[in-house]
Amino acid sequence: MAYASLQDFVKTLERQGELKRISWPADPNLEITEIADRVMKSGGPALLFEHPKGSDVPLLINAFGSEKRMALAIGAESLDAVTAEIADLIHPKVPHSLADKMGFAVKYGRIALYTPRKRKGVGTPPCQEVVMDPPRLSKFPILKCWPNDGGPFITLPLVFTNDPVTGIRNVGMYRMQVYDDVTTGMHWQKHKVGQEHMDDSKGKRMEVAVCLGGDPVYTYAATAPVPKELDEMLLAGFLRKQAVELVPCKTVDIEVPHDVDIVLEGYVDPDERRIEGPFGDHTGFYTPAEPFPVFHITAITHRKDAIYPATIVGRPPMEDAWFGKATERLFLPIIRMQLPEVVNLNLPAEACFHNLAIVSINKRYPGHARKVMHALWGLGLMMLTKIIVVVDSDVNVHDLSEVLWKVTGNIDPQRDLELAMGPLDQLDHAGMHPCYGGHMGIDATRKWPDEGFDREWPEECVMDASVKERIDSVWSQLGL
Numbered sequence: 001m002a003y004a005s006l007q008d009f010v011k012t013l014e015r016q017g018e019l020k021r022i023s024w025p026a027d028p029n030l031e032i033t034e035i036a037d038r039v040m041k042s043g044g045p046a047l048l049f050e051h052p053k054g055s056d057v058p059l060l061i062n063a064f065g066s067e068k069r070m071a072l073a074i075g076a077e078s079l080d081a082v083t084a085e086i087a088d089l090i091h092p093k094v095p096h097s098l099a100d101k102m103g104f105a106v107k108y109g110r111i112a113l114y115t116p117r118k119r120k121g122v123g124t125p126p127c128q129e130v131v132m133d134p135p136r137l138s139k140f141p142i143l144k145c146w147p148n149d150g151g152p153f154i155t156l157p158l159v160f161t162n163d164p165v166t167g168i169r170n171v172g173m174y175r176m177q178v179y180d181d182v183t184t185g186m187h188w189q190k191h192k193v194g195q196e197h198m199d200d201s202k203g204k205r206m207e208v209a210v211c212l213g214g215d216p217v218y219t220y221a222a223t224a225p226v227p228k229e230l231d232e233m234l235l236a237g238f239l240r241k242q243a244v245e246l247v248p249c250k251t252v253d254i255e256v257p258h259d260v261d262i263v264l265e266g267y268v269d270p271d272e273r274r275i276e277g278p279f280g281d282h283t284g285f286y287t288p289a290e291p292f293p294v295f296h297i298t299a300i301t302h303r304k305d306a307i308y309p310a311t312i313v314g315r316p317p318m319e320d321a322w323f324g325k326a327t328e329r330l331f332l333p334i335i336r337m338q339l340p341e342v343v344n345l346n347l348p349a350e351a352c353f354h355n356l357a358i359v360s361i362n363k364r365y366p367g368h369a370r371k372v373m374h375a376l377w378g379l380g381l382m383m384l385t386k387i388i389v390v391v392d393s394d395v396n397v398h399d400l401s402e403v404l405w406k407v408t409g410n411i412d413p414q415r416d417l418e419l420a421m422g423p424l425d426q427l428d429h430a431g432m433h434p435c436y437g438g439h440m441g442i443d444a445t446r447k448w449p450d451e452g453f454d455r456e457w458p459e460e461c462v463m464d465a466s467v468k469e470r471i472d473s474v475w476s477q478l479g480l
């Protein structure tokens with residue numbers, strides 16, 4: 001379902017008991033982090049700080065911070081429901097009856113309806129109700145998150161750029177350090193599409209628009225690792241079952257969703273770099289200050305009732321765990337398109353998503369686990385996965401106790417490790433080189449004779465079904 005605005009989402013969360021309002025004037029300088037961190041770590045609600053110190057714009061945080069809220073944000077009943085929907089889209093049942101055929105046509109016809117389009121309404125679009133003169137970032141309660149941070153930064157920006165060659169839109173989430181009222185950093189990392197657009201702009205200034213808020217599905221879409229050819233706003237339209245309606249910016253040739261809360265318009269100059277950071281990062285460590293591109297603001301527009309959306313990153317689990325979990329569930333059917341042997345996937349939040357992937361497979365031939373490791377390292381941003389653990393299909397990848405039992409028991413480290421080199425996440429602090437270093441695969445599947453294992457693989461200890469039934473029937477009498 002589509003939300004008319006971020007305000008609308010706030011009301012939905014409130015109705016469902018998922019949001020707390022805080023009228024105490026918490027300071028965006030560190031205090032909001034301390035409050036939000038405690039609430040995130042304990043699975044608490046979304047928080048709306050109505051009067052953050054020093055700003056008259058309310059701040060929303062932890063709005064995506066549970067499975068229920070993330071599902072609500074992307075318009076789904078649950079994250080697994082989205083997996084099923086995407087699987088159905090990719091593997092449609094071949095229509096036989098007339099009714100099936102009509103359903104088929106309706107389903108695929110609808111996708112065209114989800115393509116982003118120009119705004120239907122007339123008059124001033126909500127996101128341009130106020131044109132700030134002069135533009136002033138200090139109006140907003142931008143967080144300084146951790147004591148040794150290089151300054152405040154915008155934590156949930158939706159960065160819109162157009163491919164200088166093909167014109168295809170990209171929306172990514174890249175943090176933006178605030179340098180002054182009209183200048184910020186632009187932390188698109190080496191492997192990200194924003195950086196690629198800048199590389200392809202042949203030294204010319206590249207226009208950028210940054211949105212904050214609006215339908216929360218836009219925020220999820222900006223974090224999704226979709227292929228470069230696919231517009232994140234089409235994904236957003238598909239998830240919310242309604243096309244995203246776009247309006248042109250005032251000073252740059254970029255279109256943005258009409259309903260977002262705040263728009264920062266401006267440009268980056270491919271030749272300019274400025275020291276960005278250090279910042280406490282989603283790895284739970286500070287990542288060092290480094291030169292990154294600079295974003296110059298040419299205009300700021302916003303809704304009259306704008307809410308400033310924010311998150312914090314730090315030692316996991318944090319709110320961003322749910323962005324990762326939504327991606328894990330949405331992309332599982334897409335991974336299965338290329339690797340049908342994959343049964344399930346777990347990217348544990350504690351391992352920051354790119355440090356560990358646990359994958360279960362239907363093993364069909366010797367060396368199959370290693371084939372899956374290399375295939376995943378060749379798939380989009382999965383290339384950054386430091387450790388891949390492969391287990392048999394009967395292992396529940398989400399039960400870390402079961403995974404640890406099977407992995408430690410099933411491997412001979414001399415035989416079952418696959419060591420390779422490859423790209424690493426730019427935030428990885430341990431790699432041999434920045435952005436490049438070791439990858440490890442652990443083949444924790446049962447070993448087969450044609451993999452050189454000629455002893456018998458042991459049987460698991462499982463109770464007889466008849467004994468279980470008998471004990472079930474007397475269980476209540478045992479007082480246990």
Ligand SMILES: Cc1cc2nc3c(=O)[nH]c(=O)nc-3n(C[C@H](O)[C@H](O)[C@H](O)COP(=O)(O)O)c2cc1C
Nearest residue numbers: 172173174175187188189192193194223224225323
């Ligand atoms: C809260 C949050 C903050 C993020 N910050 C950054 C960042 O500063 N730089 C970056 O390159 N990616 C960051 N990411 C990850 C990207 O948004 C993600 O890789 C996305 O797929 C990039 O989009 P792209 O493939 O269109 O470049 C962040 C993700 C989240 C959830």
Ligand SMILES: [Mn+2]
Nearest residue numbers: 170171193226
């Ligand atoms: Mn993208």
